[in-house]
Amino acid sequence: MDILVNSGEKKKSTGDGSVCDAAHRTVACARARLDVLVVGGGAAGLAAALSAAAEGARVTVLEKEDRPGKKLLKTGNGRCNLMNVGPPAYFNGEPLALSVLGPNGPDRLRAFLSGCGLRVMSAPEEDGRVYPASGQAASVLDALRFACARRSVRVFTGRAVTGIQRTGDAFRVRAGDEVFTARRVIAACGSPAGVRDREGAYHLLTALGHRMIPLIPALCPLECDMRGLGALKGLRVPAVLTLKADGIPVTQAGGEALLSESGVSGIAAMQLSCDAAARSAARRTLSMDFSPLMDLAPRTHFHRDGSGAPPPDAGAVKALLDARLAILPRGDLFTGLLPRVLAEVIDRDRPEPRALARRLTAFEMTVTGVRASAAQVMRGGIDTAQFDPLTLESLPVPGLYCAGEMLDVDGDCGGFNLMFAFLSGIAAGRAAARGRAESFAEELRVESFAEELRVES
Numbered sequence: 541m542d543i544l545v546n547s548g549e550k551k552k553s554t555g556d557g558s559v560c561d562a563a564h565r566t567v568a569c570a571r572a573r574l575d576v577l578v579v580g581g582g583a584a585g586l587a588a589a590l591s592a593a594a595e596g597a598r599v600t601v602l603e604k605e606d607r608p609g610k611k612l613l614k615t616g617n618g619r620c621n622l623m624n625v626g627p628p629a630y631f632n633g634e635p636l637a638l639s640v641l642g643p644n645g646p647d648r649l650r651a652f653l654s655g656c657g658l659r660v661m662s663a664p665e666e667d668g669r670v671y672p673a674s675g676q677a678a679s680v681l682d683a684l685r686f687a688c689a690r691r692s693v694r695v696f697t698g699r700a701v702t703g704i705q706r707t708g709d710a711f712r713v714r715a716g717d718e719v720f721t722a723r724r725v726i727a728a729c730g731s732p733a734g735v736r737d738r739e740g741a742y743h744l745l746t747a748l749g750h751r752m753i754p755l756i757p758a759l760c761p762l763e764c765d766m767r768g769l770g771a772l773k774g775l776r777v778p779a780v781l782t783l784k785a786d787g788i789p790v791t792q793a794g795g796e797a798l799l800s801e802s803g804v805s806g807i808a809a810m811q812l813s814c815d816a817a818a819r820s821a822a823r824r825t826l827s828m829d830f831s832p833l834m835d836l837a838p839r840t841h842f843h844r845d846g847s848g849a850p851p852p853d854a855g856a857v858k859a860l861l862d863a864r865l866a867i868l869p870r871g872d873l874f875t876g877l878l879p880r881v882l883a884e885v886i887d888r889d890r891p892e893p894r895a896l897a898r899r900l901t902a903f904e905m906t907v908t909g910v911r912a913s914a915a916q917v918m919r920g921g922i923d924t925a926q927f928d929p930l931t932l933e934s935l936p937v938p939g940l941y942c943a944g945e946m947l948d949v950d951g952d953c954g955g956f957n958l959m960f961a962f963l964s965g966i967a968a969g970r971a972a973a974r975g976r977a978e979s980f981a982e983e984l985r986v987e988s989f990a991e992e993l994r995v996e997s
C-alpha cells in the first residue's frame with residue numbers, strides 16, 4: 541500500500557503559516573496514511589479541514605493556487621457576506637442545501653467562525669446579510685488560515701489535483717508528479733465562477749461515476765441592447781425588474797439597478813441573470829418598473845417567481861402624474877421626481893400621461909445575454925442526488941465526500957452561497973473524520989435539536 545512521506549528536502553513556506561516539502565514520494569506502509577485529504581482550499585475546503593481536524597483526524601489540504609482562499613477575498617466587494625439569517629433561498633440542489641443548513645444553520649456557522657477566532661457582526665444588515673465585524677474578507681481568510689495552523693492542518697499550495705483513484709479502502713490522489721494516499725477524500729474545488737479556469741475540476745468526480753449537471757452562469761450583470769439609451773449610462777435607481785421570455789414573465793426582482801453602456805447590473809439584475817442565461821433561445825426582454833424611485837412601491841430587495849408577480853401599477857403612476865400636472869407646467873412634470881437623464885429618455889416624444897405611466901412601469905429593453913465572466917456562482921455542477929444529504933458522502937463511492945459550490949447547489953445573492961459552502965464543508969469534514977456515516981446522521985439530528993433548544997432558551 542502506498543503512503544505519503546516527506547522527503548525532508550527543499551522545505552518552503554506555503555504562505556499560509558505552514559511549511560511544506562517541495563517533493564514527496566510514495567512508499568509502502570499503511571500506518572502513515574493521511575486520514576482526510578481535502579482537495580481545494582476555499583471556503584468549503586478550509587471549513588471541511590478544520591472540522592475534520594477538530595475530530596482528531598490528520599488533515600491535509602491540496603490547493604492549486606499559490607494561496608488558499610483567493611475567491612473569499614473577492615466576496616461581498618471585499619467585505620465577505622458570510623451568511624444570511626433570512627429564509628433560505630436556494631435554487632438547484634435545494635433539498636440538499638436545506639438538509640445541510642438544518643433548522644439553525646446561521647447559528648452553527650456563527651459558532652464555527654467564532655471558534656476560529658472571527659468576530660461576526662451580531663445584528664444582520666438589510667435583507668438578513670451577515671458580515672465579519674471587521675468588514676474585511678481578509679480577516680475571514682486569516683482566521684481560517686491561522687485556525688488551520690493551530691489545528692495542525694497542513695495546507696499545500698501549488699498542488700493542482702489531476703486525478704482521484706479508488707484503491708481498496710483508500711484513495712490515491714495525484715497532483716502533478718506527487719501521489720497522496722488518504723482514507724477519505726473531500727472534493728471542494730468550487731466552480732469556474734470568478735476564476736480564470738473555465739473548466740473547473742468536475743472531471744475528478746465524473747471519472748469516478750458522478751453525474752454532472754450542465755453549468756449556467758448565475759448572479760452576473762445582464763447584457764442589453766443599449767442603442768439609443770447611452771444617456772442612461774451610470775444611472776443608479778431603485779426599480780422592479782421583470783425578465784420575460786417570448787413576452788412571458790419568468791422572474792422578478794426588486795432592488796437597485798445600475799445602467800451601463802453594456803446593460804444592467806446590481807443585485808436585482810444579477811438575480812435574473814441565471815434565468816436569462818438559461819433561456820438564450822427565447823426573445824428575452826427586461827421590463828423595468830420605476831415605481832420605487834417615485835416612492836410608489838417599496839425599495840426593498842426581493843426575488844420571486846415571475847408567475848406570482850403582480851403586474852406593475854401604472855394607475856398609481858398615472859394618478860401621480862395627473863396630480864403633478866395640476867400644479868406644475870408640463871415642462872416641469874419630472875423635475876424633482878426623476879433623474880434628468882431618465883426623464884429625457886422617458887419623455888422624448890412628450891406622450892400623454894397614460895403612455896408615460898406605462899413607460900415608467902414597463903420600460904422595456906432587449907436582453908442580448910449575460911456577462912458570464914462576472915458570474916459570482918454557477919448553477920449546475922456535481923449532481924446532489926448521489927450524495928447523502930447529511931454527511932455529503934458519495935453514495936456510489938463511499939469514503940469520498942463533496943462540499944461547496946462544486947455541487948449543483950446555487951443560492952441567491954446575500955450570503956447564501958458562502959453559508960452553504962461553509963456548512964457543507966463542516967458537515968463533510970466531520971463525517972469524513974468520524975467515518976461512521978449512519979450513526980453520524982443520527983447524531984447530527986440529535987445535535988441540531990439540542991442546539992435548537994439552546995437558541996430558544
Ligand SMILES: Cc1cc2nc3c(=O)[nH]c(=O)nc-3n(C[C@H](O)[C@H](O)[C@H](O)COP(=O)(O)OP(=O)(O)OC[C@H]3O[C@@H](n4cnc5c(N)ncnc54)[C@H](O)[C@@H]3O)c2cc1C
Nearest residue numbers: 580582583584604615616621701730734944945955957958
Ligand atoms: C466576485 C464574487 C463575489 C462573491 N461574493 C459572495 C458573497 O459576498 N457572499 C456569498 O455567499 N457568496 C459570494 N460569492 C460566491 C462564493 O464566493 C462561492 O460560492 C464560494 O466561494 C464557494 O466556495 P467553495 O469553497 O465551494 O469554492 P471556492 O471558494 O471557489 O474554492 C475552491 C478552491 O479549490 C481550488 N481548486 C480548484 N480546482 C482544484 C484542483 N484541481 N486541485 C486543487 N485545488 C483546486 C481553487 O483554487 C479554490 O481555492 C462570490 C463570488 C464571486 C466570484
